[in-house]
Amino acid sequence: MSGVGVAAVAAQVLVVVLGTPLLTGLMRQVRARMEGRAGAGVAQPWRDMRKLLRKTPVTPTGTGPAFRVAPALLVATTAVAAALVPLASTATPVSGEADLILVVALLALGSVALALAGLDTGTAFGGMGASREMTVAALVEPTILLAVFALSIPAGTTNLPRIVEGALHEPARLASPAGLLATAALAVAVLAETGRIPVDNPSTHLELTMVHEAMVLEYAGPDLALVELGAQMRLTVLLGLLASLFAPWGIATGASAAAVALGLVLFAAKVAMLGAVLAAAEVFWAKVRLFRVPELLAGSFLLALLAVTSSYFLGGV
Amino acid sequence: MSDSVFTQLLDLACGAFLLTAVVVLWRRELSVIVDVFALQGVALATVPLLIGWHEGRWDLAAVAAGIAVLRAGILPHLMRRALTATTAPPHADEDEDDGASYGTNGPYGTASWDRTDGAHSPERTDRTDGTHRYRADAGEARETQPLVNVAASLLTAALLTLLAYAVSRPLIALDPSPATRALPVGLAVVLIGFFVLTTRRRALSQVVGFLLLDNGITAIAFLATSGVPLIVELGVSFDVLLAVLVLQILTTRMRTAFGTTDLDDLRELHD
Numbered sequence: 123m124s125g126v127g128v129a130a131v132a133a134q135v136l137v138v139v140l141g142t143p144l145l146t147g148l149m150r151q152v153r154a155r156m157e158g159r160a161g162a163g164v165a166q167p168w169r170d171m172r173k174l175l176r177k178t179p180v181t182p183t184g185t186g187p188a189f190r191v192a193p194a195l196l197v198a199t200t201a202v203a204a205a206l207v208p209l210a211s212t213a214t215p216v217s218g219e220a221d222l223i224l225v226v227a228l229l230a231l232g233s234v235a236l237a238l239a240g241l242d243t244g245t246a247f248g249g250m251g252a253s254r255e256m257t258v259a260a261l262v263e264p265t266i267l268l269a270v271f272a273l274s275i276p277a278g279t280t281n282l283p284r285i286v287e288g289a290l291h292e293p294a295r296l297a298s299p300a301g302l303l304a305t306a307a308l309a310v311a312v313l314a315e316t317g318r319i320p321v322d323n324p325s326t327h328l329e330l331t332m333v334h335e336a337m338v339l340e341y342a343g344p345d346l347a348l349v350e351l352g353a354q355m356r357l358t359v360l361l362g363l364l365a366s367l368f369a370p371w372g373i374a375t376g377a378s379a380a381a382v383a384l385g386l387v388l389f390a391a392k393v394a395m396l397g398a399v400l401a402a403a404e405v406f407w408a409k410v411r412l413f414r415v416p417e418l419l420a421g422s423f424l425l426a427l428l429a430v431t432s433s434y435f436l437g438g439v
Numbered sequence: 440m441s442d443s444v445f446t447q448l449l450d451l452a453c454g455a456f457l458l459t460a461v462v463v464l465w466r467r468e469l470s471v472i473v474d475v476f477a478l479q480g481v482a483l484a485t486v487p488l489l490i491g492w493h494e495g496r497w498d499l500a501a502v503a504a505g506i507a508v509l510r511a512g513i514l515p516h517l518m519r520r521a522l523t524a525t526t527a528p529p530h531a532d533e534d535e536d537d538g539a540s541y542g543t544n545g546p547y548g549t550a551s552w553d554r555t556d557g558a559h560s561p562e563r564t565d566r567t568d569g570t571h572r573y574r575a576d577a578g579e580a581r582e583t584q585p586l587v588n589v590a591a592s593l594l595t596a597a598l599l600t601l602l603a604y605a606v607s608r609p610l611i612a613l614d615p616s617p618a619t620r621a622l623p624v625g626l627a628v629v630l631i632g633f634f635v636l637t638t639r640r641r642a643l644s645q646v647v648g649f650l651l652l653d654n655g656i657t658a659i660a661f662l663a664t665s666g667v668p669l670i671v672e673l674g675v676s677f678d679v680l681l682a683v684l685v686l687q688i689l690t691t692r693m694r695t696a697f698g699t700t701d702l703d704d705l706r707e708l709h710d
Contacts, residue, residue, distance in 0.1 A: 299454025
């Protein structure tokens with residue numbers, strides 16, 4: 123267990139926690155500029171969070187532990203996932219445990235905690251949001267698992283750092299049909315999992331369309347700050363996972379401090395670019411009807427399944 | 440061209456070939472379906488080109504060019520013509536009136552129109568046309584109600600692909616090579632084409648289903664035998680062209696006779 127490895131894990135978590143409001147700010151800024159508005163600036167989510175953290179915590183009467191634990195649990199599970207996913211370095215003390223199934227389960231635990239909190243409030247919106255979120259999650263999780271399985275077949279393991287290392291040594295794996303199909307499937311799954319525009323509109327408060335916002339409607343003050351931070355961290359971690367799996371260049375594989383630093387800078391650049399592209403694309407997209415969402419997700423599930431079959435059969439095992 | 444590059448490119452072409460078949464199943468707009476079918480023609484033409492390049496057989500390049508012209512050029516062009524013929528409104532004047540009333544009183548009437556009504560008259564005609572085209576589109580240019588809904592048909596396509604892989608395993612075991620390993624892709628496209636043919640209602644999407652079936656058969660022929668003789672390919676191509684021509688005329692006639700291309704309306708006898 124090297125000092126650099128420990129430092130790399132700590133740096134990954136720190137960069138995700140501290141940088142994630144900036145990513146959200148950047149995405150909002152890109153969106154604002156493309157819509158012809160001035161925008162609130164990249165640091166606005168940080169200012170919002172500071173404002174929320176200073177307020178007195180208020181909880182609705184009749185809510186139980188599920189409501190109180192959920193924000194902390196959401197942030198904690200996402201932070202652990204940020205430590206496990208090889209965002210900047212594959213040679214970390216936890217890389218042996220960084221299994222794909224564990225990472226997906228951690229992210230799912232966060233969504234379940236939030237859905238339970240939504241049910242716990244007992245309001246109509248909380249229950250509606252929770253039921254919608256679970257519907258989407260149930261369709262998304264298998265897609266994420268299958269898409270990464272397509273990449274884990276050539277690597278022969280579901281350990282994420284090993285998959286990334288394999289792709290670094292053999293870039294041809296990424297340009298195969300399996301790699302491209304898995305990229306497309308995972309991209310759709312990430313959009314759905316983080317509640318971005320074709321599935322959910324993160325900036326809406328319209329009763330009939332909101333999914334994520336409906337669940338967290340009753341939160342206020344520091345709890346709301348944590349929920350927002352958690353949701354933004356999920357986006358960062360999932361975009362980082364996408365970047366690590368399909369554009370792994372620059373991720374450190376050894377125990378050199380300079381390589382880890384370079385990996386962190388490249389990780390920030392890759393995620394910022396993905397975020398900007400996503401924000402720019404969202405300007406041109408419309409949210410699909412809730413009843414059309416399963417169609418979209420079935421399509422991405424099919425892409426993931428095709429990726430697995432083609433990596434199994436065309437790969438010439 | 441080295442073996443690994445050949446395998447990589449062939450796999451990519453086959454992947455694109457399968458992906459376009461899936462997208463045909465996914466999308467509803469008939470015009471998009473026709474465009475995607477043209478892309479599939481390009482992917483299919485790449486397969487004999489790559490095989491010919493790899494084995495140094497230049498007659499396969501001619502076959503590839505023929506396939507590209509027919510399947511990415513002529514057939515999509517014929518289908519687009521049938522599409523414009525069927526989406527044109529049967530009673531032009533009536534629709535024009537409806538469109539105009541929508542333009543002025545409808546939900547799209549905006550403030551800028553009220554302010555300078557005269558100056559914006561060309562825009563108003565544009566808008567009228569737009570509304571009017573939208574109304575026509577909603578009926579004829581979309582696969583509105585397939586017999587199996589889209590999500591279920593995508594899952595069926597997944598099952599069909601797995602089935603194709605399962606049944607072609609003994610075939611691959613006979614002579615494992617990069618081309619034969621891609622054989623299940625052709626079989627999957629045949630099955631997906633057959634599925635489109637049986638579950639879609641519009642005449643034009645059924646034509647696309649038939650052509651997917653044929654594309655799949657052609658792909659299997661190239662992948663399994665590394666290229667059929669030119670004369671056989673020519674015969675098949677003319678057959679397909681003729682079938683599409685007949686189907687195009689039939690579609691247009693159906694539209695003029697019944698006012699729709701929904702084949703489910705043709706189950707009963709009318710006098």
